[in-house]
Amino acid sequence: METAEIQSRSEISKDNLARWVQFSFLLLFSLITTYPLFWMFTVALKTNAEQVRNPLGLPRHPTLESFTQLLQDQSIIQYTFNSAFITLVSVVLVLILGSLAGYSLARMEFKGRGIILFLFLTVQWIPLVVLVIPLLVTVQYLGLYGTRISLIFAYVSANLGLAVFLMRGFFRSIPQELLDAAVLDGCDDFKAFLYVMLPQVRAGIAVVAIVSFISIWNEYFIALVLVADKAQYTLPLGISAFHGMYGTDWPKLGAALLLATLPTLVTYIFFAENFIRSTSRSVGFGGR
Amino acid sequence: MRDAILPNEKIRRVSKVNVSAILFLSIPLLLYFVFYLLPALTSVVLSFTKWDGLTAPVFVGFQNFSKIFRDPRFLNSVLVNIKVVVISLFTQLPLALLLAYLLVKQLKGTAFFRAVLFIPQMLSLVAVGVLWSLIYHPTNGPLAKIFEEMGMESINWLGSTSISLLSLMVTTTWVYFGFHMVLQIAGMSSIPQELYDSAKLDTDNSLEVFFRVTLPLLRETLLISTVMIISGSFSHLIGLFWVMTRGGPMQSTELISIYIYKSAFSAHQFGYSSAMTVIMVAFIAAIVGVVVWQFSKVRIEF
Numbered sequence: 001m002e003t004a005e006i007q008s009r010s011e012i013s014k015d016n017l018a019r020w021v022q023f024s025f026l027l028l029f030s031l032i033t034t035y036p037l038f039w040m041f042t043v044a045l046k047t048n049a050e051q052v053r054n055p056l057g058l059p060r061h062p063t064l065e066s067f068t069q070l071l072q073d074q075s076i077i078q079y080t081f082n083s084a085f086i087t088l089v090s091v092v093l094v095l096i097l098g099s100l101a102g103y104s105l106a107r108m109e110f111k112g113r114g115i116i117l118f119l120f121l122t123v124q125w126i127p128l129v130v131l132v133i134p135l136l137v138t139v140q141y142l143g144l145y146g147t148r149i150s151l152i153f154a155y156v157s158a159n160l161g162l163a164v165f166l167m168r169g170f171f172r173s174i175p176q177e178l179l180d181a182a183v184l185d186g187c188d189d190f191k192a193f194l195y196v197m198l199p200q201v202r203a204g205i206a207v208v209a210i211v212s213f214i215s216i217w218n219e220y221f222i223a224l225v226l227v228a229d230k231a232q233y234t235l236p237l238g239i240s241a242f243h244g245m246y247g248t249d250w251p252k253l254g255a256a257l258l259l260a261t262l263p264t265l266v267t268y269i270f271f272a273e274n275f276i277r278s279t280s281r282s283v284g285f286g287g288r
Numbered sequence: 289m290r291d292a293i294l295p296n297e298k299i300r301r302v303s304k305v306n307v308s309a310i311l312f313l314s315i316p317l318l319l320y321f322v323f324y325l326l327p328a329l330t331s332v333v334l335s336f337t338k339w340d341g342l343t344a345p346v347f348v349g350f351q352n353f354s355k356i357f358r359d360p361r362f363l364n365s366v367l368v369n370i371k372v373v374v375i376s377l378f379t380q381l382p383l384a385l386l387l388a389y390l391l392v393k394q395l396k397g398t399a400f401f402r403a404v405l406f407i408p409q410m411l412s413l414v415a416v417g418v419l420w421s422l423i424y425h426p427t428n429g430p431l432a433k434i435f436e437e438m439g440m441e442s443i444n445w446l447g448s449t450s451i452s453l454l455s456l457m458v459t460t461t462w463v464y465f466g467f468h469m470v471l472q473i474a475g476m477s478s479i480p481q482e483l484y485d486s487a488k489l490d491t492d493n494s495l496e497v498f499f500r501v502t503l504p505l506l507r508e509t510l511l512i513s514t515v516m517i518i519s520g521s522f523s524h525l526i527g528l529f530w531v532m533t534r535g536g537p538m539q540s541t542e543l544i545s546i547y548i549y550k551s552a553f554s555a556h557q558f559g560y561s562s563a564m565t566v567i568m569v570a571f572i573a574a575i576v577g578v579v580v581w582q583f584s585k586v587r588i589e590f
Contacts, residue, residue, distance in 0.1 A: 022390045026397075029387060030404045033466065037407070039430065040419055056430040101316035110306035116313065119325065126328055127523035127572070129545040130565040133558050134330035138322065157323035160316060189308035218412030220527040225553075236414040240531060243418045250422060257415050264410040272403040279409070279467065280474045283512055 037261075044254030051250045066251035076256060078231060079238035086148050086234060087217045090155040094163050094212045095205060097156065102167025103193055107179065117168075124161025132225050139226060146229050154222050159212045162282060166211075170204030171197060207278040210271070214264060235260045335563035340556045352563035362564065364539055365547040366571075368453065372521045372543065375457045376464075381513060383461065384468035385506075389498065391469070392476050402473070406466040413463070413524065417531030420459045421446065424532075446533055449540040456529055456541055463528070464520075468513045475509030476502065511583045515576050522572055544568050 043051055045062040054060075070076055104110075105117050135154060136145075144150040174197060182196040198205075220236040227233060233241065242256045268275055335352055339345035356362050387405065391398055408416065423429050424445035432442040445455040479502065487497045526545040529535065535542035535550065542550075544564065552561035 022394055023396075026387070026390055026394060026401045026405075030401060033405055033407055033462070036419055036423060036462070039423070043422075052428060055428055055433045097316040097319065100312045104309045104312035108306055108309045108312070110309040113309075116317065120320070123325060123328065125519065125572075126569060127519070127545065127565075129523060129526060129548055130331050130569055131324065131327040132549070133552050133562060133565075134327035134334065135323065137330070138327060153319060153323045157320050160320050160324070164316070190311070193312075214410060218414075220412060220414045220531075236412045239412070239414045239418055243421070243531070250428070253418065253422065257419055261411050261415050264412075265407070268403075268407070268410045272406070273399070275410070276402060276406055276470055279406075280470060283471060283516070 040254050040257055043250050044258050046251050048249050048251055066249075066255040070252050070255045070259070075230070075233075076238060076242075076259060079233050079235045080259065082148060082232060083217060083235040086151050086155070087213060090152050090159070090216050091209055091212050093152070093156045094159045095208055098160060098163025098167050098208055099198065099201075099205070100193075101160070101164045102169075103171050103197060105164065106168045106171035107197075108189075120161050120164040124158075124165075128158060128222055132222065135222070136225055146227055146232055148232060150226050151223060151234070154226065155212075155216045155219065158222070159215060163208045163212065166208050166282060167201065167204050170201040174200050206274060207281050210275055210278040211282045213267075214275075217264060331562045331565050334559055335566045337559040337562075339558040341558050342556075345559065348559065352560050353567070355560065356563055356567060361539060361542075361547060362544075365542050365544045368540070368542055369521055369544050371453060372457065372460075372525065373518055375454075376460065376517045376521065377514065379457070379461050380465055380468050380517060381510065383465045384472050384513065385503075387465070387469045388472035388476055389502070391473060402470065405469060408463045409467050411463070413527040414531050416459065416463055417528050420462075421532050424455055447537055449538050452533055452537060453541050456532060459532070460525065460528065464517075468517075471509050471513050472506060475506045479505050507583060511580065514579055514583075518575055518579065519572055522568060544571075 039056075042058055044066050045064070046054070046059040047063060047065055050059060101120065105113060105120070139145050139150045139154075142150075144153075178196060178200070179192060182192040187196065218236060219234070220240070223234045223237050224240075227237060230241070239256055239260050242253060246252045246256075334345065336347060336349060337345040338348045338352070391401055394401065423431060426432055426442050426444045426447065431445065435442045443451070446452050483501055483505070484497065487501045491497060521543070522545055525543060526549065529541055529543055529546060530549070533541045535546040539547075545568070548561045548564045548568070551557050551564065
């Protein structure tokens with residue numbers, strides 16, 4: 001509780017000035033953040049000729065030509081489908097396996113728990129570049145080269161470390177009485193897990209789902225190495241391919257970029273707070 | 289009363305084998321092992337071989353490692369990484385701190401600003417790379433157009449050895465500053481208000497308050513940001529840099545990870561590139577270790 005202070009008029013206007021400067025600064029950076037995206041949007045709405053003439057300005061006669069042209073080339077639909085399929089399956093698997101492993105590491109006692117925990121928590125920091133060559137070898141050996149399944153397995157494994165870390169944290173915060181009550185009611189471990197513990201960690205599931213969704217949907221490098229067949233390309237690979245193919249047709253590129261970024265952006269608009277909080281949490285902060 | 293009922297745990301302790309744990313962990317561990325741990329171990333093994341991917345690998349002992357440290361291109365890539373980390377630390381952290389500070393003090397529209405400034409984190413690095421390649425385009429790009437209108441000569445942002453790295457760093461900063469800002473906000477939010485109130489009794493100067501109260505207490509979050517910047521330069525940036533410059537021109541933007549990739553998939557030197565990945569991991573572990581150690585040496589007294 002501040003004691004009432006009598007401010008002189010010059011002090012009040014200094015305060016106001018400071019506030020205006022703060023606000024403008026934040027506004028400035030907001031513009032810097034969004035302008036490239038906005039520009040991308042305007043580019044997609046121009047014709048190629050207009051884009052060459054007028055790279056920076058707004059389209060005189062906005063047209064959806066680039067989008068129709070892009071969609072006529074079936075490939076982007078294929079890429080989107082691949083990405084959607086892979087991401088969906090991977091996220092679901094990450095949630096299931098992450099919860100199972102996280103729960104057992106949180107609330108069960110067994111030999112080797114420390115080692116397994118270490119493996120999940122520390123080894124996940126190894127950059128994927130390190131794994132790429134042997135991963136390729138493994139995938140080829142298993143006859144999975146170029147398939148979407150190989151990507152799914154790779155992505156799930158790559159995200160499992162974080163998922164286990166997060167889910168374990170959430171499971172540990174559940175009071176023991178809940179588990180005791182479940183045991184009293186005659187639950188075995190699995191039933192307790194499924195019906196009692198899992199519903200308690202809905203927040204954790206949301207965090208893991210969001211973080212792995214973004215990471216997998218946008219992933220480029222592993223896909224670059226493991227996928228050779230164009231029909232199996234994910235969206236990031238497709239964008240890279242378009243960049244090479246349509247190098248000079250910027251509206252089409254802009255349209256492709258928009259289509260690639262729209263899913264995450266749209267979900268973000270609705271769930272921005274959740275996304276931000278999930279990211280903080282995944283780095284180790286309680287949700288704010 | 290609890291001992292009268294035998295929960296599964298007690299039964300398990302008697303039998304010494306936790307069946308449930310095995311059931312719960314088997315599939316996750318299997319997947320993790322085959323597609324993550326095993327490849328990591330294989331990398332280490334491969335680093336002692338010479339292998340072109342087609343014929344059988346040949347064991348060569350430490351030859352790869354001694355070659356690496358005499359390889360000027362590798363040393364160049366280390367330099368690139370160092371530059372990237374140093375530039376990042378000096379741009380991202382101050383920027384993140386500044387914006388976090390403004391945001392925390394801001395009354396109106398905080399949630400809006402935070403959400404907007406975080407947007408670049410939602411984008412795939414490929415999309416960012418392609419987008420900024422267009423922006424930086426020396427003839428058709430918006431920057432080129434601005435320069436043309438001002439009567440100045442266009443700059444080849446990505447094609448000139450002297451500034452291509454800087455151009456990439458601008459893009460990198462654009463992508464990540466929202467992330468670090470969010471981290472610092474989280475850190476700032478956990479500083480108890482009492483400290484600020486008591487500081488206000490000592491001084492009116494908010495700059496002084498920032499440097500002597502806020503900053504030291506942000507030690508942990510700054511540590512996290514620093515570690516992420518360092519490890520990110522080895523792992524995440526490869527996608528962005530690859531799309532924008534492929535490590536060029538003249539290897540001026542060739543990160544260690546990019547050189548590893550090229551040496552493996554263009555030059556087919558799988559053993560050699562595996563050795564480089566081992567060195568890289570050792571670097572990361574060493575640097576992060578030192579950073580964490582240094583940070584933990586600073587003790588805060590209230």
